[in-house]
Amino acid sequence: MRIAVYPGSFDPITVGHLDIIRRLIPLYDEVVVLVSHSTNKSYLFGAEERKEMLEESFHGMPNVRVDIYEGLTVDYLKKINAKVIVRGLRAVVDFEYEMAMANMNKKLAPEIETALIFASPDCYYISSRAIKEIARFGGNLDGLVPAHVHQRLLYKLQIK
Numbered sequence: 001m002r003i004a005v006y007p008g009s010f011d012p013i014t015v016g017h018l019d020i021i022r023r024l025i026p027l028y029d030e031v032v033v034l035v036s037h038s039t040n041k042s043y044l045f046g047a048e049e050r051k052e053m054l055e056e057s058f059h060g061m062p063n064v065r066v067d068i069y070e071g072l073t074v075d076y077l078k079k080i081n082a083k084v085i086v087r088g089l090r091a092v093v094d095f096e097y098e099m100a101m102a103n104m105n106k107k108l109a110p111e112i113e114t115a116l117i118f119a120s121p122d123c124y125y126i127s128s129r130a131i132k133e134i135a136r137f138g139g140n141l142d143g144l145v146p147a148h149v150h151q152r153l154l155y156k157l158q159i160k
């Protein structure tokens with residue numbers, strides 16, 4: 001079975017992430033969207049909340065599931081016998097970070113490949129960081145995140 005693992009923070013999921021997931025579906029038997037939980041990062045949403053938002057976003061899409069993992073991504077792939085990590089590439093600024101990570105993962109697990117997918121032209125400028133900033137100041141998020149994510153952002157930021 002060909003399994004693609006798409007790891008990330010997804011804090012929160014945006015239409016850019018969704019675009020990558022939709023494009024992966026026809027290429028693999030199963031797509032696992034992996035919510036990473038790194039101790040070095042601070043998140044607006046907890047891992048369970050990020051997982052719920054992902055699941056609500058691709059409700060009805062075949063062969064996609066979400067999981068949470070706190071360890072090394074390559075160890076997760078070994079656990080489920082997957083061979084491909086997928087990451088999205090927006091612009092040159094993403095490149096060095098993705099290249100270093102892909103090479104480090106190659107060093108840790110030579111049997112695992114990293115596949116990079118270019119962001120679609122109408123998604124390359126979208127980031128979770130910008131989404132949170134816009135939400136904080138009451139900006140318009142139409143077309144940038146699913147409606148239910150927008151609702152969660154408003155709720156979360158009000159009670160914070």
Ligand code: ADP
Binds near residue numbers: 009015128
């Ligand atoms: P991380 O903190 O691991 O970078 P993100 O949730 O920010 O997690 O992103 C997960 C992956 O999705 C990364 O490879 C990132 O480059 C990619 N990505 C983020 N936003 C977009 C977008 N708008 N279009 C395509 N890929 C994206």
